[in-house]
Amino acid sequence: MALTDPAPPTHFIKRIIEEDLKTNKYDGRVMTRFPPEPNGYLHIGHAKSICLNFGLAETYGGLCNLRFDDTNPTKEEFEYVESIKEDVHWLGFDWDDRLYYASDYFEQLFDYAVQLIKKGKAYVDSLSAEEIKEYRGTLTEAGKESPYRNRSIEENLDLFRRMRAGEFQDGTHVLRAKIDMASGNLNMRDPVMYRILHAEHHRTGNKWCIYPMYDWAHGLCDSIEKITHSICTLEFEDHRPLYDWFLEELGVYQPQQIEFARLNLTHTVMSKRKLLRLVEEGYVRGWDDPRMPTISGLRRRGYTPEAVKDFSERIGVAKKDSMVDIKLLEWCIREDLNKHAPRVMGVLRPLRVVIENYPEDQVEELEAINNPENPTMGTRMVPFSRVLYVERDDFREDPPKKWFRLAPGREVRLRYGYYITCVDVVKDKKTGEVVELRCTYDPATKGGWSPDGRKVRGTLHWVSAGHAIEAEVRLYDHLFLKANPEEVEEGGDFKSNVSPNSLEVLQSCRLEPSLAGATPKSRYQFERLGYFCPDPDSSVSKLVFNRTVTLRDTWAKIEKKMKEEIKQ
RNA sequence: UGGGGGAUCGUCUAGCGGUAGGACGCAUGACUCUGGAUCAUGCUACGGGGGUUCGAAUCCUCCUCCCCCAGCCA
Numbered sequence: 001m002a003l004t005d006p007a008p009p010t011h012f013i014k015r016i017i018e019e020d021l022k023t024n025k026y027d028g029r030v031m032t033r034f035p036p037e038p039n040g041y042l043h044i045g046h047a048k049s050i051c052l053n054f055g056l057a058e059t060y061g062g063l064c065n066l067r068f069d070d071t072n073p074t075k076e077e078f079e080y081v082e083s084i085k086e087d088v089h090w091l092g093f094d095w096d097d098r099l100y101y102a103s104d105y106f107e108q109l110f111d112y113a114v115q116l117i118k119k120g121k122a123y124v125d126s127l128s129a130e131e132i133k134e135y136r137g138t139l140t141e142a143g144k145e146s147p148y149r150n151r152s153i154e155e156n157l158d159l160f161r162r163m164r165a166g167e168f169q170d171g172t173h174v175l176r177a178k179i180d181m182a183s184g185n186l187n188m189r190d191p192v193m194y195r196i197l198h199a200e201h202h203r204t205g206n207k208w209c210i211y212p213m214y215d216w217a218h219g220l221c222d223s224i225e226k227i228t229h230s231i232c233t234l235e236f237e238d239h240r241p242l243y244d245w246f247l248e249e250l251g252v253y254q255p256q257q258i259e260f261a262r263l264n265l266t267h268t269v270m271s272k273r274k275l276l277r278l279v280e281e282g283y284v285r286g287w288d289d290p291r292m293p294t295i296s297g298l299r300r301r302g303y304t305p306e307a308v309k310d311f312s313e314r315i316g317v318a319k320k321d322s323m324v325d326i327k328l329l330e331w332c333i334r335e336d337l338n339k340h341a342p343r344v345m346g347v348l349r350p351l352r353v354v355i356e357n358y359p360e361d362q363v364e365e366l367e368a369i370n371n372p373e374n375p376t377m378g379t380r381m382v383p384f385s386r387v388l389y390v391e392r393d394d395f396r397e398d399p400p401k402k403w404f405r406l407a408p409g410r411e412v413r414l415r416y417g418y419y420i421t422c423v424d425v426v427k428d429k430k431t432g433e434v435v436e437l438r439c440t441y442d443p444a445t446k447g448g449w450s451p452d453g454r455k456v457r458g459t460l461h462w463v464s465a466g467h468a469i470e471a472e473v474r475l476y477d478h479l480f481l482k483a484n485p486e487e488v489e490e491g492g493d494f495k496s497n498v499s500p501n502s503l504e505v506l507q508s509c510r511l512e513p514s515l516a517g518a519t520p521k522s523r524y525q526f527e528r529l530g531y532f533c534p535d536p537d538s539s540v541s542k543l544v545f546n547r548t549v550t551l552r553d554t555w556a557k558i559e560k561k562m563k564e565e566i567k568q
Numbered sequence: 569u570g571g572g573g574g575a576u577c578g579u580c581u582a583g584c585g586g587u588a589g590g591a592c593g594c595a596u597g598a599c600u601c602u603g604g605a606u607c608a609u610g611c612u613a614c615g616g617g618g619g620u621u622c623g624a625a626u627c628c629u630c631c632u633c634c635c636c637c638a639g640c641c642a
Contacts, residue, residue: 184571
């Protein structure tokens with residue numbers, strides 16, 4: 001490649017905006033919005049949209065509004081509004097005083113509808129829902145016009161006002177736009193603008209009993225807020241002609257809608273409906289279960305906003321349907337935490353080690369580096385004593401090739417400690433299970449160096465048995481076995497692909513004492529194991545840690561490969 | 569047999585008429601008191617056929633495949 005700097009990352013939406021800025025299309029303004037419906041928790045796909053909308057405003061000196069599309073009172077709740085605000089803030093974005101709701105505009109939307117009726121472009125239809133469906137036609141056949149389509153303007157006005165006044169039952173009438181029942185675009189076949197819903201709205205209470213449909217409200221809300229670039233997902237592409245029709249008939253300000261492909265991630269699902277089912281049917285503990293792809297789940301899992309934003313940047317923006325490998329997300333969080341997380345030692349599956357030649361009552365404080373990637377993070381002292389715990393996985397009675405951890409007769413280094421050699425293995429007489437290792441240490445190797453320069457390949461993490469604190473540790477794996485959970489047998493559904501091993505809870509893990517009092521916002525690397533953070537379930541008497549992500553595990557790959565070679 | 573979109577390494581994505589680049593992933597090696605990190609090297613990609621052109625992933629054309637739409641959901 002050329003020796004010049006790489007081109008700055010760009011995508012088609014940026015290009016459109018830059019072109020609009022150049023031609024002064026919106027007087028040089030850039031105004032975007034993030035418009036969630038408060039009917040569920042936000043997930044990483046929304047994070048992509050948030051980063052896009054707020055990010056675009058940021059880079060082009062514009063603003064991004066937060067607007068709740070709360071046009072369906074039967075599905076929306078205040079709880080969701082609060083969680084969404086929290087999630088957007090957590091990602092590091094702010095809407096200042098520009099927090100809006102579609103419901104703020106209900107009165108104006110009603111007036112606009114009256115205008116359309118007066119223009120003869122909207123009518124009250126009294127067909128039932130089933131009839132409307134029949135009249136709509138199919139993908140390949142034109143629809144039929146409703147017998148109520150040509151009511152007089154006066155009658156429409158009267159009916160529509162009485163709809164608002166609450167004179168009719170749910171489902172008896174709707175207001176429809178009068179467009180074209182033969183259009184190839186089904187959205188243009190006289191779409192419903194208002195339905196009667198005697199339901200209490202989380203913000204407007206019982207003020208209204210007719211509610212605007214999304215298609216009627218959305219484009220107008222954008223127009224009212226003078227949005228320049230209304231960015232949404234691909235499935236709204238063929239709604240655009242409808243939004244433009246409304247705007248043109250009303251003669252109001254017209255934003256530009258741009259569609260991009262929503263995010264799909266391997267080994268998880270991304271629809272609110274499916275996530276809700278996982279919650280309701282008990283596959284996970286809640287919306288913020290650390291296995292969920294929700295923003296609250298990622299947060300609880302230990303992801304940082306920086307990692308999520310970095311991920312959003314790296315996946316790009318395009319119109320092609322795609323499925324991003326979850327390994328990229330995992331790489332992003334490792335990348336961030338590697339630089340910032342302090343290192344500590346913790347033993348997940350403890351195996352007792354007694355150092356026979358180490359003095360009974362002696363305790364030494366050994367200096368350990370907090371983060372080799374960042375020396376300014378300093379050092380800490382870790383207690384060492386005669387009885388320790390090491391990881392059960394770090395001992396093999398019958399070690400395979402290339403094994404350089406502990407085994408009978410093998411010498412290893414204890415990180416920041418001493419070289420120790422396994423001299424005996426104590427087993428449970430009944431079960432044969434290894435319960436203790438008897439080792440000797442070389443006093444000359446204090447700190448982890450040998451004066452004679454002899455090499456040890458293995459370095460193990462450890463904790464002093466007498467000083468360690470106990471904790472529960474929750475290990476997470478992908479929620480779904482298959483990369484694409486939708487890939488199911490005939491008649492099956494995505495839940496048949498839920499992984500039985502997505503959560504493993506370990507009790508009696510032993511952590512170095514510096515971890516006492518760790519708070520939920522802190523994150524650590526447990527050396528050689530992965531990144532962990534305290535779970536909100538932690539109490540003063542009991543710490544609970546979540547594993548955010550493992551470290552890259554080269555040994556696991558070597559062993560897997562060796563096993564495969566043996567099979568062949 | 570309607571309408572609207574989309575096809576570039578395994579995955580995401582650049583490329584916008586000048587001979588396919590990056591990231592993740594994977595593989596091999598170096599280094600290492602984390603089998604981490606880091607570094608180095610490598611990895612069968614332009615859906616297919618015609619055409620235009622000195623030259624096509626880019627332009628034209630035909631075809632194929634994939635996605636979305638028939639809520640009084642958003």
